[in-house]
Amino acid sequence: MTKVNHASSRVTPLLELRLFYYDFLRRTFLMEPTKDFLVFVKNSMIAPDFPLASESGMILEGVQQIKDYLSKNDIQSETVCNDLHWEYTRLFIGPYQLPSPPWESTYLNEERLLFQKETLAVRKAYLKYSFLPVEFGHEADDHLGLELDFMFRLSELCLEDNDQNGVDLRQLLIDQKSFLEEHLLQWVPKFSQDMIQHAETDFYQGMGKILQGFLTLDLEALLELLTINS
């Protein structure tokens, strides 16, 4: 197995973009939108082309919708913030029936229950890298935001100096690929459909599309990275 010092290697840009995407997405799904977050989204949209958008119709559409939303709505205004906040609450928190519950187990087991065997499987994956949810035991481990945060953390590790922390890049890539295949891609396609269908703002419809588009793309990216690192 080769250990590449990829800080200067040719894969770094892709690793960086993946880090950006997972950061972007985990922030979108971990919690209700804050003003800071909205500024961050807006800034990410300023550049002429959103990274890798041209590679995925879904991402492209999503980015366009969010840009439209941002051009029509002033994110500094209380009303806009409140609208988005309510949209997030309605889609992912409750109190009423959730149109798109953000937990893997609700999609993968018939009873749509939380804290099921999927939760434990996800936890096992986290524990391999000694991660646990801050709210361990209270918030189910298989929340979308946490799964994305996990991908973000591993993407971060990919960019760190492997010689020092003793983690093998190839192994990191393999683990990310399996997590993507065994977990995120098992349920996000259905989830993002629900979300796109039920979101009332272009903002969250767009986010649903970027999520779906990127995860599909990332599987390709991981395959490519693994061929190079084999």
Place this chain on the structure above:
Amino acid sequence: MSLIEKAKSHIMSRRSFLGATATLAAGAAAAVTLPGCGLQKVDSSVAELADKEGEWITAACWHNCGGRCLNKAYVADGVVVRQKTDDTHEDSPDYPQQRGCARGRSHRKMVLGADRLKYPMKRKNWEPGGGKKELRGKDEWVRISWDEALDIVASEIKRIKEKYGNASFFLPPGGSGGDMEPIRLMSAYGGCTTRWGDVSWGAWPVVWQKVTGITTDNGSMAGNDRFRLRDSKLIFLWGANPAQSSQGTPTFNYLQAKKAGAKFILIDPVHSETARVMADEWIPIHPATDTTLVLGMAHHILTNNLLDIDFLDTYCVGFDADHMPDGADPKDNFKDYVLGTFDGTPKTPEWAAKICGVSADKIRQLAQEYATTKPAAIITGGAPARINNGEHFPHAIMTLAFMTGNVGKPGAGVSPNMHNRATNAGPVLVQPGASGLPAIPNPLAKSKINSGEMWNAVFTGKYTASKGVQKNINIQMVWNWFGNTLNQRAGTTRGIEAHRKVEFVLAQNLFLSTDARYSDVVLPVTSQWERLGGLLTGNREILIYFRQIMKPLFEAKSDMWIATELAKRLGINPTKAINPLSEAQMLYNQIAGAKVMKADGTGYEKLVTLTAEDIKELGAKGTPQTGRISYKEFKEKGIYQIPRSRGDKLEFTSFEDFIGDPVGKKLATPSGKFEIYCDSLAKAIEKVGFTTKSPLPKYEPSREGYEDGAKNGYPFQVITLHYYRRSHSTLDNVLWLREAFPQELRINASDAQKLGIKNNDIVKVTSRHGSVIRQAMVTERIMPGVVALGEGAWVEMDEQAGVDKAGCTGILDGHIPTGQGHTGFNSCNVKLEKYNQPLDPDVKWPQRIIF
């Protein structure tokens, strides 16, 4: 181009756009902080623990809460990670899941609370014989060893026995269940004085038993089962709030009756949670005056030809002069009382309206509707009869049902079908076997003091044994366990004084509850989660098998262990007298003896199949047996729920047999009929020795009832609610529950306005017996003139100001013995004033953590 190349060119163009130094990832992420809700790095020991596969174990929710649900704990390596409730089968109206309430689901927060008592402890200034007794409740605590604690207790018991005799030990049992271990021990040691008097069911038990001749029930098992309720066209929930007092399935069951077309009328000073869900009509009423509403309705029915004369003639005595029992004065009949023939006061709707606060027109409408819509059921809670000298209400309301023939027919009925029996009338369908623990008779069984006299007796040295018989008593030791007697009986203010007077006070508890707080020595006990396991009953269709969840916390021990160790020190052979059976054997006995009703309703069969291996696993001795389900299934599911369906042989309506055959199946009353004129009831009440009751249902104002307050400077009535936060006083300390349910004082908006009280203002509530302060909840959902407070808050005295900050209703309620010796929590008058000191929300109060 590959993605790798695409990325490269993107970054290149991006850098030219943003400037060469800005890497995309770092630039984006650093700008916004991510609040603490994602993943975190943990150390390897935590990781290892979290990785352990756990097991769902049925966990006891053992409280006297009015419900009974299946609660499970996910236990990994002895750690209770989380809880869930019944998912053993699909939920449906006919076969509902037994799902837990907020309390049951926070149970982990109770059992594993930081405020659990961890070690035996004694009061700092304690000395043999007392030692600054006035400091009880205020003194500091000193941690001691079990040996020292047990030695202190044993030597005080010996000393007091020698000096004052066994009757000076006062062991007031409280709550339900529990094996009464301290009483076992003291019975083996020569006996002790105990407490008597109904707390929950109000004045129902004796009235029900005398009027119907049924002595095995207090009325709460009577009425319709949940299927027959769907036959009702009209249901009065009279002072009944199952959504709060009977959590679990009852409200769901009532909803099925509503879906099937029943109209619901709720009579209650409070627009309760049940009213919110169920009420087609809400009739607010002054507390302790329900009897007048009944009599006003009776007057309308009587004077408008709405009587079911056949029913009265066939099944009742005492309605009119022609149907009186032998030896009774014919003038003393119910009809003439209502018409006012001899006392000159017809009990007209107008007469009733002046007292109960329901308009005369409304009373007529209710009477008309009740008498013409059949079948109609009247279901009451304990509350309207939980008043001083409250026997008339149950008697009157039963009579109302007799007048319209609304008894003994599916969907009809009149009963206090409440607590965990609500919507589940009828014989128990599945039940545990006996543990086999032999009873130890108390040599001083007759030394029993009524709840309404017990604390006074500490000072007066006297108590009422029966009519005209006062007995001497010299209480010198109070021993509290299992219940929370000082907190949960009326007269808490007097009780605290009594606790400061006697020579020794001992408590065993999970927490520094009120009982424990005012003690000299406190012994930490284990919860059911830390014991071997057991069976729990609730509604008549289920039996729950809970198992041990975790090891005893710190130095906590079981009540039986404590009794056993004390026995050794008192020279009693513990295995012979106190504790002859192992915990395992008692559990096995209950399982092996469990039985379930056969599908045809003709009798019981064994519930559990036990193989030789099962018995071995249980660690008991016994013979294998065959039952309806395997031991493995019972253990894994943790519950057996009997299959039910509409039209099955297990449906139930009380008195069907008597109505079908009034001669062959006559009642066990002296007349063989329902007794509207009930001499045996009058005699029974008289014999108790506190107050008298006429053989007829009449209106006699309660002591400290509605009429009494206005003229004596206490213009408001306070009623006590079963409160979501706790089961009586249990679970009151759980922070989650404190946050969700703040123990508010409900007050009507018009009253609040007159007093200048706004929402969340602190209000001082003062009765003749004590004062509490609480934050106001200003609402239209309560009758003007009435305030309501949840019962069970743990007393927190501000001794200087003389107020209880927690809002314990026992502080407000008087220490008053009346009627059959029940406690009259809902006849109590208060005055209100705005209080000018702040009061932190309960959830912010320091927990009672001693060590």
